[in-house]
Amino acid sequence: MHDTLVSHLRDMIIEGDLSPGTRLHEGQLGEQLGVSRTPLREAIKYLASEGLVELVPSRGAVVKRFSAKDVHDMLTVLRTLEELAGKLACDTATDAGIAEVRALHDEMVRRYKAGERLQYYKLNQQIHSAIVLLAENAPLADMHSMLQTRLKRIRFIGHEGPEKWSASVAEHDEMIIALEARDKARLSEVLCRHLTNAWERVRASV
Amino acid sequence: MHDTLVSHLRDMIIEGDLSPGTRLHEGQLGEQLGVSRTPLREAIKYLASEGLVELVPSRGAVVKRFSAKDVHDMLTVLRTLEELAGKLACDTATDAGIAEVRALHDEMVRRYKAGERLQYYKLNQQIHSAIVLLAENAPLADMHSMLQTRLKRIRFIGHEGPEKWSASVAEHDEMIIALEARDKARLSEVLCRHLTNAWERVRASV
DNA sequence: ACAGAAAATGCTGCATACAGAATACAAAAG
DNA sequence: CTTTTGTATTCTGTATGCAGCATTTTCTGT
Numbered sequence: 001m002h003d004t005l006v007s008h009l010r011d012m013i014i015e016g017d018l019s020p021g022t023r024l025h026e027g028q029l030g031e032q033l034g035v036s037r038t039p040l041r042e043a044i045k046y047l048a049s050e051g052l053v054e055l056v057p058s059r060g061a062v063v064k065r066f067s068a069k070d071v072h073d074m075l076t077v078l079r080t081l082e083e084l085a086g087k088l089a090c091d092t093a094t095d096a097g098i099a100e101v102r103a104l105h106d107e108m109v110r111r112y113k114a115g116e117r118l119q120y121y122k123l124n125q126q127i128h129s130a131i132v133l134l135a136e137n138a139p140l141a142d143m144h145s146m147l148q149t150r151l152k153r154i155r156f157i158g159h160e161g162p163e164k165w166s167a168s169v170a171e172h173d174e175m176i177i178a179l180e181a182r183d184k185a186r187l188s189e190v191l192c193r194h195l196t197n198a199w200e201r202v203r204a205s206v
Numbered sequence: 207m208h209d210t211l212v213s214h215l216r217d218m219i220i221e222g223d224l225s226p227g228t229r230l231h232e233g234q235l236g237e238q239l240g241v242s243r244t245p246l247r248e249a250i251k252y253l254a255s256e257g258l259v260e261l262v263p264s265r266g267a268v269v270k271r272f273s274a275k276d277v278h279d280m281l282t283v284l285r286t287l288e289e290l291a292g293k294l295a296c297d298t299a300t301d302a303g304i305a306e307v308r309a310l311h312d313e314m315v316r317r318y319k320a321g322e323r324l325q326y327y328k329l330n331q332q333i334h335s336a337i338v339l340l341a342e343n344a345p346l347a348d349m350h351s352m353l354q355t356r357l358k359r360i361r362f363i364g365h366e367g368p369e370k371w372s373a374s375v376a377e378h379d380e381m382i383i384a385l386e387a388r389d390k391a392r393l394s395e396v397l398c399r400h401l402t403n404a405w406e407r408v409r410a411s412v
Numbered sequence: 413a414c415a416g417a418a419a420a421t422g423c424t425g426c427a428t429a430c431a432g433a434a435t436a437c438a439a440a441a442g
Numbered sequence: 443c444t445t446t447t448g449t450a451t452t453c454t455g456t457a458t459g460c461a462g463c464a465t466t467t468t469c470t471g472t
Contacts, residue, residue, distance in 0.1 A: 001425080037454095049255035058453090059454075060453075074345045143353075207456090229423095233422090244456055244458090263424095263425095265463090266425095
């Protein structure tokens with residue numbers, strides 16, 4: 001149950017049901033979710049350690065608010081982590097693993113052409129996560145997923161224009177090609193560029 | 207109180223009072239620390255998100271056990287993060303900030319010459335943290351401190367020989383010089399080498 | 413004597429109850 | 443009219459009680 005509760009709260013924060021700065025009322029929120037305060041408190045503490053909420057002593061928890069610098073800083077770290085993941089993945093990944101990423105990529109391109117923004121967005125995230133998983137480095141995956149979770153909220157809000165969108169797809173194309181060639185240098189270079197551009201794309205909305 | 211409890215448990219895990227694989231008995235441990243189960247449970251959940259303990263459904267929490275690969279993986283990520291921190295710090299750090307690191311470094315060398323291993327070790331960690339802080343990137347500092355905390359337990363156990371010790375000090379010397387020169391490339395190169403060697407140094411003890 | 417099953421013990425997980433602290437509101441004084 | 447102080451309400455923080463599950467031990471049957 002703990003896991004489901006944590007996931008539920010995470011989703012509520014990411015999807016904006018709990019907007020930044022909102023105080024997490026234990027009584028009210030617990031009743032709303034149909035659980036007692038005890039497990040709810042534990043879940044909140046967990047999320048606090050993940051950096052999604054902030055604990056204010058004797059005043060409870062509030063949904064953390066991110067400044068533009070925070071987002072930039074997160075993307076900087078994310079970029080570095082993904083560059084590393086890319087390099088490692090070129091060595092450690094199995095052909096089957098790479099094929100799976102390719103499948104995700106093709107599916108994503110289909111969604112892009114169909115204009116299904118939400119599905120595209122989710123597959124996009126999945127691809128990045130998948131590449132990190134190919135590196136077979138658990139701590140790396142942990143850190144990456146933490147940052148990605150924190151950023152999800154931002155990207156959910158940030159609605160990029162179509163011209164930026166196509167550029168992003170083009171970069172993804174390069175990525176998958178570099179990965180299939182197991183070209184470390186090229187893959188990490190593309191990832192670096194991709195995430196540097198990602199900042200430009202979301203910049204306006206923060 | 208929450209913070210002090212979390213810190214206390216962290217220290218107990220790092221210092222080996224709670225060795226890997228140990229089950230965290232809520233009743234017993236709570237009585238030992240003089241607190242009730244409720245705040246203790248919350249602290250444990252917090253530490254679970256930090257990756258120090260593992261939650262087993264309906265069987266409580268156990269202190270996480272790290273394999274040699276885990277340690278290697280952590281050091282790989284740590285290396286990447288510190289390389290990034292070094293590069294950023296060369297740009298963002300104030301002269302006063304660099305001077306503080308220099309002071310820590312000099313103090314560390316004194317402790318090294320005096321053979322005070324524990325103090326040396328703590329200052330060593332402090333220096334790495336200080337450099338990361340100079341980068342003024344909160345998420346980066348978060349990730350770094352998490353990994354460093356997880357590794358503390360290992361390094362606490364790993365007693366390196368004196369010949370490796372002096373090599374480490376020499377690398378630190380290079381580090382501080384590169385930092386004072388604000389030489390990005392050199393600093394990140396030294397940090398990379400330093401942490402690659404760190405793996406060799408602790409390799410035997412895991 | 414050994415194996416299987418059932419009961420008992422001990423632990424986690426959840427709910428609830430109680431105490432302390434902070435805040436908001438109201439009333440009185442300057 | 444504004445400010446300050448006192449009180450009441452609400453929410454956090456902690457403790458305790460109860461139910462469910464896992465493990466271990468014991469009892470019974472072969």
